[in-house]
Every structure is written in structure tokens, then in C-alpha cells.
Amino acid sequence: MEAPQVSQTEAVGTERKQAAVIRFAGDSGDGMQLTGNQFTTTSALLGNDIATLPDFPAEIRAPAGTVPGVSGFQVQFSSQEIFTPGDEPDVLVAMNAAALKVNLPTLRKGRTVIVNTDGFDASNLAKAGYQNNPLEDGTLDGYRSIPVALTTNTLKALRDSPLQNRGKQRCKNFYALGIMYWLYSRPLDATEKWISKQFAKSPDIVDANLTAMRAGFSYAEVSELFQIQYEVPAAPQEHGLYRSITGNKALALGLYTASVKSGVPLFVASYPITPASDILAELARMKPQGVITMQAEDEIAAVCAAIGSAFGGSLGITMTSGPGLALKAEAIGLAVTTELPLVVINVQRGGPSTGLPTKTEQSDLLQALFGRNGESPIAVVAASSASGCFDAAFEAVRIATQYMTPVVVLSDGYLANGAEPWKVPDVNSIPTIPVKFRTDPEGFQPFLRNEETLARPWVRPGTPELEHRIGGLEHTDISGDVSYDPDNHQHMTMQRAEKIARIAKSIPLIEPFGDDKGDLLVVGWGGTYGALHEATVQAQSKKLKVSHIHLHHINPFAANLGKLLRRFKNVLVAELNLGQLDMLIRSRFAIETIKLNKIQGQPFTVSEVLATIEDTIQEIHQ
Amino acid sequence: MSLGSNGNLPNTGEKATTYTKKDFVSSQTVRWCPGCGDYAILDAVQKSFATLGIPREKIVVVSGIGCSSRFPYYMDTYGFHTIHGRAPAFATGLKVSRPDLSVWVITGDGDGLSIGGNHLMHAMRRNLDIKILLFNNRIYGLTKGQYSPTSEIGKKTKTSPLGSVDRPLYPTSIALAAEATFVARSVDVYGAHLRDVIHRAAQHRGSSFVEILQNCNIFNDGAWADLADRKTRDNHKLDLEHRKPMIFGENRTKGIKLGEGLQPTVVDLASNGVSEDDLILHDENTSNPALAYMLSRMSPPDFPTPLGVFRAIEEETYEAAVHRQIEDARGNSTPADLEALLKSGDIWEVS
Ligand code: SF4
Numbered sequence: 001m002e003a004p005q006v007s008q009t010e011a012v013g014t015e016r017k018q019a020a021v022i023r024f025a026g027d028s029g030d031g032m033q034l035t036g037n038q039f040t041t042t043s044a045l046l047g048n049d050i051a052t053l054p055d056f057p058a059e060i061r062a063p064a065g066t067v068p069g070v071s072g073f074q075v076q077f078s079s080q081e082i083f084t085p086g087d088e089p090d091v092l093v094a095m096n097a098a099a100l101k102v103n104l105p106t107l108r109k110g111r112t113v114i115v116n117t118d119g120f121d122a123s124n125l126a127k128a129g130y131q132n133n134p135l136e137d138g139t140l141d142g143y144r145s146i147p148v149a150l151t152t153n154t155l156k157a158l159r160d161s162p163l164q165n166r167g168k169q170r171c172k173n174f175y176a177l178g179i180m181y182w183l184y185s186r187p188l189d190a191t192e193k194w195i196s197k198q199f200a201k202s203p204d205i206v207d208a209n210l211t212a213m214r215a216g217f218s219y220a221e222v223s224e225l226f227q228i229q230y231e232v233p234a235a236p237q238e239h240g241l242y243r244s245i246t247g248n249k250a251l252a253l254g255l256y257t258a259s260v261k262s263g264v265p266l267f268v269a270s271y272p273i274t275p276a277s278d279i280l281a282e283l284a285r286m287k288p289q290g291v292i293t294m295q296a297e298d299e300i301a302a303v304c305a306a307i308g309s310a311f312g313g314s315l316g317i318t319m320t321s322g323p324g325l326a327l328k329a330e331a332i333g334l335a336v337t338t339e340l341p342l343v344v345i346n347v348q349r350g351g352p353s354t355g356l357p358t359k360t361e362q363s364d365l366l367q368a369l370f371g372r373n374g375e376s377p378i379a380v381v382a383a384s385s386a387s388g389c390f391d392a393a394f395e396a397v398r399i400a401t402q403y404m405t406p407v408v409v410l411s412d413g414y415l416a417n418g419a420e421p422w423k424v425p426d427v428n429s430i431p432t433i434p435v436k437f438r439t440d441p442e443g444f445q446p447f448l449r450n451e452e453t454l455a456r457p458w459v460r461p462g463t464p465e466l467e468h469r470i471g472g473l474e475h476t477d478i479s480g481d482v483s484y485d486p487d488n489h490q491h492m493t494m495q496r497a498e499k500i501a502r503i504a505k506s507i508p509l510i511e512p513f514g515d516d517k518g519d520l521l522v523v524g525w526g527g528t529y530g531a532l533h534e535a536t537v538q539a540q541s542k543k544l545k546v547s548h549i550h551l552h553h554i555n556p557f558a559a560n561l562g563k564l565l566r567r568f569k570n571v572l573v574a575e576l577n578l579g580q581l582d583m584l585i586r587s588r589f590a591i592e593t594i595k596l597n598k599i600q601g602q603p604f605t606v607s608e609v610l611a612t613i614e615d616t617i618q619e620i621h622q
Numbered sequence: 623m624s625l626g627s628n629g630n631l632p633n634t635g636e637k638a639t640t641y642t643k644k645d646f647v648s649s650q651t652v653r654w655c656p657g658c659g660d661y662a663i664l665d666a667v668q669k670s671f672a673t674l675g676i677p678r679e680k681i682v683v684v685s686g687i688g689c690s691s692r693f694p695y696y697m698d699t700y701g702f703h704t705i706h707g708r709a710p711a712f713a714t715g716l717k718v719s720r721p722d723l724s725v726w727v728i729t730g731d732g733d734g735l736s737i738g739g740n741h742l743m744h745a746m747r748r749n750l751d752i753k754i755l756l757f758n759n760r761i762y763g764l765t766k767g768q769y770s771p772t773s774e775i776g777k778k779t780k781t782s783p784l785g786s787v788d789r790p791l792y793p794t795s796i797a798l799a800a801e802a803t804f805v806a807r808s809v810d811v812y813g814a815h816l817r818d819v820i821h822r823a824a825q826h827r828g829s830s831f832v833e834i835l836q837n838c839n840i841f842n843d844g845a846w847a848d849l850a851d852r853k854t855r856d857n858h859k860l861d862l863e864h865r866k867p868m869i870f871g872e873n874r875t876k877g878i879k880l881g882e883g884l885q886p887t888v889v890d891l892a893s894n895g896v897s898e899d900d901l902i903l904h905d906e907n908t909s910n911p912a913l914a915y916m917l918s919r920m921s922p923p924d925f926p927t928p929l930g931v932f933r934a935i936e937e938e939t940y941e942a943a944v945h946r947q948i949e950d951a952r953g954n955s956t957p958a959d960l961e962a963l964l965k966s967g968d969i970w971e972v973s
Contacts, residue, residue, distance in 0.1 A: 045970050190968075237972040244968060253964060260960045267719045288951040289963060292719055292944060297744040301711035304704065304741075308684070308715030311702055312723065316715060334705050424969070427961045461700035461716075461723055464679045469648070469694050471703025472687075481650065482695065 016231045019078035021086030025103045026095030027064050028057055028071040031173040036073025038177060038191045044244045044421050045190050047234025048077035053085035054417045058357045065127040070102045079233045083530030087605035093176050095119050097128035109142040118151035146225055150175055157215035161208045171212035178216025185231045238423060245422040247389040247415030251345055252282035254393025259315055262401060262433035267309035268317045269294040269302040274357040275413040276347040279319045299327035307331060310340040313437060313460035315397060319345035322364045329372045332406050336376040338470040339456045341400035348412040350601045359601025360413035362526050363577040368408040369555055375493050377500040379407040380555040384529035386415050387422035401435050403503055404455040414527040414603050441465035446480035454499035504556040514540055514547030519617050521568035525551040525581055528604050532574055535609035544617050562589045570594055572616055641672040648698040659810035659836035664696055666813055670820040676724050683726045684713045686733040689764050690757040693728040707738025710745035713752045721941040727754045731772040732762045735791055746800040746829040748940035753823045753830045756793055759838040760845050767841035793833045794918035794932060798911045803828035805914060805932040809849050810836040822931055828939050849927055862930035867901035870926045877901040886916055906934040
């Protein structure tokens with residue numbers, strides 16, 4: 001079968017758009033993540049800037065057709081630089097009644113919804129909790145509703161396929177993807193290649209999926225479903241090589257890069273937990289590069305094994321999500337007092353307890369800083385975008401090894417799974433991380449500190465004449481001998497705190513986006529960067545005196561944070577929690593702040609941040 | 623006792639052969655209660671280490687929390703006193719990333735079998751090449767005398783004033799169930815025997831589990847009195863010897879025979895019709911752990927306490943498997959450098 005070419009028929013016009021947001025929604029068995037990812041890859045290859053928001057249920061397969069089983073994937077693709085997956089879709093694809101029920105509230109009137117009419121039979125309606133069929137009862141009034149019998153059409157297109165009926169039905173997501181490819185004038189070749197490779201072992205499935213996608217594309221072209229076809233041209237991007245990257249993948253690459261740049265081997269131990277599990281999977285694929293990975297028996301074993309490897313002279317890494325961080329707390333305290341390097345990645349999710357495993361939140365900030373017994377300061381860094389996860393992981397290794405300390409890297413569910421284009425860095429431009437193991441026995445003491453950083457020496461067991469013991473009991477500075485002396489304990493507590501404070505000397509000053517003084521400073525950290533930045537851009541274009549800073553170092557803060565905060569009349573601290581960074585800022589700098597908090601398992605939308613900025617500034621001027 | 627031939631010791635340095643016990647004594651003052659069984663164990667370990675032929679700097683002693691876990695501070699090797707129950711997990715990360723080191727885990731019945739049961743089990747089932755010495759005194763000593771997972775039913779302690787109703791574990795049964803490839807038992811005061819068992823454990827390639835019956839003279843004095851007492855011990859212990867019939871008793875007149883239903887029974891060799899040929903032949907090397915498991919369940923008052931090596935079989939170690947996989951993976955793919963890795967996946971160029 002010939003692949004349909006992207007063409008403009010006489011019947012429809014083409015409209016050029018700066019950006020578009022689409023959302024695929026269906027049952028978790030409908031392949032919506034896959035479909036969304038394909039659309040994203042194709043758009044990225046076309047040169048669009050992209051940002052994605054996968055939104056899937058906690059259950060692997062909730063009962064088919066039900067509201068808890070709905071899986072969604074939103075992508076914004078643009079001819080301009082973008083920072084978020086978009087507040088609301090322009091086009092929603094709803095594969096069944098439950099998907100419509102869950103997603104219709106995010107769709108503004110006048111926007112387009114493509115509904116699979118085959119997903120609205122009596123049973124679908126009942127499972128979705130619809131009394132009446134929303135396709136008939138006026139629910140869709142005011143929307144541009146495009147009913148397509150996706151399942152029926154797919155079966156028709158596949159009548160010659162040897163697949164069973166069930167297998168044919170499963171191709172309907174590619175039929176839907178074909179329609180969307182036509183609507184946004186995208187070529188099919190990247191997905192065609194992917195299908196051929198992915199299902200290479202089953203040629204019948206390859207054929208069926210290709211046929212379904214091409215049929216969807218042709219159907220959109222000839223059926224006059226749409227009065228118009230859109231084009232979203234490539235975004236101006238810096239010259240270079242790009243790849244699409246998720247936060248979890250970027251963390252894995254950042255860790256490995258840090259290992260190469262420090263010359264210290266990577267040892268990774270982790271226990272599966274959503275949404276962090278993929279990081280271990282990514283690293284496990286780096287065995288040919290010499291990365292040692294281990295799936296530990298539990299969260300505690302994972303962090304302990306990482307610390308054990310650090311004692312042996314490796315970069316000990318573990319990754320988890322909030323509940324796992326709680327379990328690792330005691331061991332992290334041991335790394336604090338024995339002053340061993342350790343990187344703990346925490347991909348935050350909704351809490352407390354099991355909470356919302358697949359949804360995003362920023363509510364582990366205080367746990368990361370303080371969730372241990374005793375005075376046990378550690379460094380905390382936060383990633384602010386999917387690609388920024390690479391830098392955060394690298395920075396964590398730098399701090400851990402230069403200061404002999406545990407470092408927690410905070411990511412979140414939104415960054416973990418969201419994809420964006422990433423300009424692959426030039427390997428030679430990445431700085432080295434100088435690590436020197438102590439081998440000289442002359443004057444050696446286990447806690448003899450570097451005068452500048454206060455770091456103690458890192459010694460690999462196996463080094464003759466440096467045999468020494470470390471442990472969780474309080475010990476004397478320099479000698480490391482166990483000590484219960486009251487003054488020594490105070491001294492050591494201060495030393496450990498001072499060591500973390502001194503990290504500030506090695507981190508860059510914050511440069512605000514916008515003026516370094518004004519009416520309002522928007523302060524954020526972590527995965528909210530895109531929404532806060534975009535809202536600030538829009539506020540600035542309305543001539544509001546707003547600037548934005550986004551913290552990558554939370555413990556310690558960059559040295560100029562306090563000064564910057566005081567140069568603004570108001571400070572708005574926006575976070576996906578009840579005000580944890582806000583609490584730190586208020587107590588540290590004794591300033592008044594305004595808070596914007598959201599705890600819905602969802603990222604900020606640009607419009608809600610913008611509205612808060614506008615309201616705040618209006619109040620100032622009243 | 624004869625030593626196994628399956629040694630896995632790092633290269634013997636010149637000086638390694640010249641070690642004496644003193645080379646393993648650290649500068650720290652030992653702080654166990656006077657009379658504690660741990661002193662004898664420390665002595666045996668220091669003496670055995672001097673004979674292992676392993677350079678001192680290659681040895682790491684890792685422990686958790688408890689009286690026994692103070693051990694690393696007293697050994698002039700590398701040492702890591704970690705947190706309660708987790709020593710096997712620290713040792714795992716260390717050994718996998720540094721297979722060249724000789725890694726020893728010192729734990730106790732509370733540390734290893736209660737709070738740390740999970741890690742102990744998983745280290746052994748992976749067959750990590752670490753040496754685990756579990757000091758079993760059937761009590762929590764450091765926290766001042768609470769019943770432990772090996773305390774006998776009815777044991778009266780501070781937290782079981784009416785007697786413990788918790789059923790005790792058999793540490794060697796746990797080790798066998800967890801697939802340990804070397805399982806042995808000795809007693810704190812059996813200097814030569816203990817040194818030999820430690821030596822065998824060191825030579826074994828894979829997880830070695832040694833239960834050391836230890837007296838806590840403060841909170842559980844006489845925990846193993848029948849075995850400790852020179853006058854009574856011969857009637858209460860069964861010395862296991864590879865390929866030898868199971869004979870015990872002060873005059874070596876008793877033996878263990880397999881009775882009906884695969885039940886071991888104590889028989890009198892002096893009585894009519896029973897000869898050595900009827901007794902169970904000990905075999906450390908059977909791949910089926912049934913014999914070793916049977917031994918692990920033999921306990922007083924009906925049976926003597928088996929001592930020595932229950933089981934010693936060869937399997938690929940965890941760290942060897944991990945590094946073999948890495949080497950194989952390296953061989954199969956072009957040596958990917960950092961740049962190649964960063965540029966993998968769907969890549970496009972903007973010019
Ligand atoms: S409490 Fe018991 S086990 Fe602990 S040191 Fe004292 S005698 Fe030994």
C-alpha cells in the first residue's frame with residue numbers, strides 16, 4: 001500500500017498556527033501514551049518545540065471503559081519556544097465515554113473534540129456514569145464535535161488482515177493518530193519506521209497498524225471531516241543535534257556523564273516505585289558502559305547498598321519517590337555522619353502515604369531537607385525541566401563528591417514522564433569533576449578536613465596503611481574515634497552544618513528573568529518552571545513589573561537570594577504543595593510573602609499563575 | 623579440621639604471610655562487658671585473619687547495631703559500623719562494586735534475624751561472596767535484655783515478664799532456606815574449632831553463614847551452658863565431618879540414624895545390631911539442602927547440637943555474575959563512549 005502524501009486538497013484550506021495543544025484520551029488499554037509519544041516524536045523531528053503531559057491511572061489496567069481507567073496524553077507543539085504542555089487542548093480525541101467524561105471539563109467551548117462513536121454504547125455509558133448519551137443530549141453543544149466510528153472504520157480498513165477481531169480493534173489508536181497527522185499536516189514516515197521496528201517479529205501487526213494509520217489519514221483527507229487543515233511550522237532552534245528527552249532519561253544520562261567526568265564508577269541500587277522506576281531501567285541498559293545496577297530487596301537496602309559502594313569508592317546512587325525517601329531516612333543520616341558521598345533522587349508524587357502515585361506534586365521538599373533524626377543537614381538540588389534533570393543529576397554528583405555529603409535531587413512526576421527537545425551537549429564542553437582518592441598514609445586521619453570545603457578524605461579500601469573505621473556513632477573530629485564528649489558533639493554538629501553552608505560558595509548566583517527589582521518577584525522551584533516562566537513572560541508583555549526566579553539549589557540557597565528577594569515589593573512563592581519553600585524563605589529571610597499553592601496532582605496552568613500575578617499587582621496599586 | 627580446596631582469596635602479598643594476631647588489633651579499647659563471649663570471638667577472628675593470607679587493607683568488616691556490631695572498631699582493617707540490621711545491604715553494595723575486597727558482616731540474632739532479616743536473606747540468596755558471622759546469644763544485650771528472635775519459648779525477660787510466647791527461629795535453617803552456599807556453626811569458647819570454621823568460611827566462594835553460639839553473661843548467662851562446659855559438651859554436640867558417620871558422645875558411642883519418615887533418631891552404638899554403617903554419613907556438598915536442613919533442626923534436648931560445616935557447595939557468586947554480564951555486554955556492543963550514548967535515540971539536526 002502506498003503511503004498517503006501530505007497534501008492540500010482543493011476542498012480545505014490550510015491555516016498556519018503558532019502552536020497547538022492536543023490531547024489523546026482513552027482507556028488505559030487503548031495505547032494513548034504510545035499514540036501521544038508518536039505524535040510528539042514526529043513533531044519534534046519536524047522541528048517544533050514540544051512539551052508533553054502524560055496523565056495515566058495508578059492502576060495498570062483499571063476495569064476497561066471506566067473513569068479510573070482513563071489514560072491521557074497532552075502535547076503542545078509550537079513554532080516558538082514553549083515551556084509547558086499547554087493549559088488546555090485545542091483538540092481532544094476521546095476514544096470512549098469515560099475519556100470524554102474525564103477530559104471534557106478541560107476543553108473550552110468552541111474547541112474541537114473527535115469522539116469515537118463506537119465507544120459510547122450502553123455499557124460504555126454506564127461505566128462512565130452517563131445517564132444519557134452525551135453525543136445526543138446536548139452535552140457537546142458549543143464544541144466542534146467530530147464523531148467518527150473509529151473502531152468500525154478500523155475494522156473495515158483491516159478486513160483483509162489475518163488478525164483476529166480483537167487484534168484489529170487494537171489498531172484503532174493508529175487510525176486516530178492518522179487523522180491527527182492529517183489535521184496537523186504531519187508526515188507518517190517516522191511512525192511508520194517505528195511500527196516496522198517495534199513489531200518486527202509480527203509482520204501481520206506491522207501491516208495492520210500501518211494500514212490503520214494510513215486509513216485514518218486518508219479518511220480525514222477525503223471525508224471532509226474538517227473544514228481546515230493546520231500547519232505548525234518549525235520553531236527557530238539553535239543549531240545542533242537534538243533528541244527528545246524525558247526527565248527520568250535525562251537523570252540517567254546526567255548520572256552517567258558525571259561518572260565519566262569524575263572518573264568514578266557508577267553504582268546504582270534502587271527498588272521499583274512509581275514514578276522513578278524508569279531511571280533504574282535506563283541505567284540498567286548502560287551495562288555495556290560499565291554501569292553496575294542492582295534491584296535491591298527494598299528501599300532501605302537500595303540506599304544502604306549505594307552507601308556501601310560509596311565506602312568502596314564508587315558513585316553510590318539510589319532513586320525513589322516520596323514513600324521510599326521516608327524509608328531511606330535513617331541510612332541517609334548515616335551517610336551524613338560518616339560523610340560519604342551519596343546521591344538520592346526523589347521523583348515526587350502526590351502524598352501522603354501511597355497518595356497519588358502517578359500524579360505530580362512538590363510536597364517532599366521539607367522531607368528532603370529535614371526528614372531524618374538528629375541535626376543532619378544535606379544538600380538539596382531541584383530539576384526544573386525534563387532536560388534540566390540532566391544538569392541536576394550532574395550537579396548532585398559534583399556536590400556529593402566535592403563535599404563528601406549526601407545530596408537529594410528533587411524531580412517530580414511531571415518532569416519524569418514529560419518529554420521535550422534537548423540539545424545534546426558537546427561532551428568536551430562539560431566540565432570535569434575532580435575526584436582524588438587519598439592514598440598517602442603520611443598524616444592521614446579519617447576526618448581530617450579540607451580547609452576550604454571541610455570535606456574529609458575519600459579513601460578506597462584496599463589502600464595500604466589507610467585502614468580505618470567509620471560508623472554511625474558520634475566521633476571525634478579529625479581522628480574519627482568514637483566520642484561521647486558533649487563539646488565534641490556540638491563541634492561536629494556545627495562542622496557538618498557549616499560544610500553544607502559552604503557549598504553556597506560553589507554555586508552560581510541567581511539571575512532573575514526580568515529586572516532585578518520591581519513590584520513582584522515570582523519564586524518557584526522544580527517542575528513548575530515552565531508555567532511560572534510563561535506566566536511571567538505574559539505579565540511582562542502587559543507591562544507589569546514582574547520578574548521570575550527559579551531555584552535549583554534549595555540547600556544551601558544561592559548566596560544572593562536574600563538580597564534579590566528584598567529588592568521586590570512583593571514576593572509570590574508558587575508551589576505544588578501547601579507552602580514548603582515559602583516556609584523556608586520566610587524563616588530564613590524573615591520577609592512577608594504571598595503564596596500560590598495547588599495540590600491536585602496536576603501542574604500549574606499558565607493562566608492561573610498569570611491571574612494570581614495580575615491580582616497581586618492590582619492589590620499593590622490599590 | 624581439613625580445609626576446603628575452593629579458595630577465593632585475593633593474591634597473597636609478601637607481607638601477608640607474616641601477620642600475627644596483633645596486626646589485626648586496633649587502638650580502640652574494647653568495651654564489651656567483662657566475661658562476654660564476644661572477646662573470645664574477637665580473638666578467634668583476629669587469629670584466623672592472620673592466617674588467611676589476605677592483605678589487611680583488602681579486608682572490610684561491616685556491622686549493624688548491637689553488642690556484636692561494635693566488632694569493626696576493634697579490628698585494624700577497614701571497617702564500617704552501619705545501622706541496625708542493614709549490614710548485609712551495605713556489604714552488598716561494597717562487594718558488588720569492589721569484588722577484590724574480602725567483606726565480612728558481623729551481626730547478631732536481633733540485628734540479623736529481626737530488624738535485618740530481609741537483607742540477610744537476600745544477601746544469601748544472591749550468593750554474594752561475603753562472610754556473615756552471626757553471634758547468637760538469644761537476647762538483646764545492648765538494649766539491656768529483651769527477648770530476641772532466637773529466645774526460647776517461656777523466656778522471661780524485661781519485655782516478656784510472663785515468658786516469651788514468640789516461637790524461636792533456627793538461624794541455620796533460615797540460611798539454608800535462603801540458599802546460602804556455606805552454612806556452619808561454632809561456639810564462642812571453642813577457640814580452635816571456631817578459627818577453623820572462620821577459615822573455611824573465608825575460603826568458601828559465595829555467601830558464608832556462620833552461626834556462633836555466644837554467651838551474654840549479663841543478660842542471658844549460660845545461654846549455651848551445656849556446650850560451653852568442658853565436662854558436658856561432648857554429650858551435647860555433634861561434630862560434623864565431611865563423609866564421616868554422625869557419631870557423638872564422650873565415648874563416641876552414640877550416633878544419628880535416619881528413622882522412619884526421614885526422621886533422624888539417636889541410636890546407641892553399644893546396643894545390639896547398630897553399627898557405624900547404619901548412621902547417616904555427613905556430606906557437605908550435596909546440592910539438595912535436605913540433609914543440612916535436617917541438621918539445622920536438630921536441637922536439645924532430643925538431639926546433640928551439630929557443629930562444624932553443614933553445607934558447602936559451589937555456585938556462581940552474585941558479583942561474578944554481575945561483572946560477567948557487564949563484560950559480555952561490552953563484548954557484544956561497540957565500545958560506546960559518552961558521546962555515542964548522549965546521541966542515541968531519535969536524533970535530529972537543526973542547521
Ligand atoms: S550485654 Fe551481653 S552481649 Fe552485650 S557486651 Fe555485655 S555480655 Fe556481651
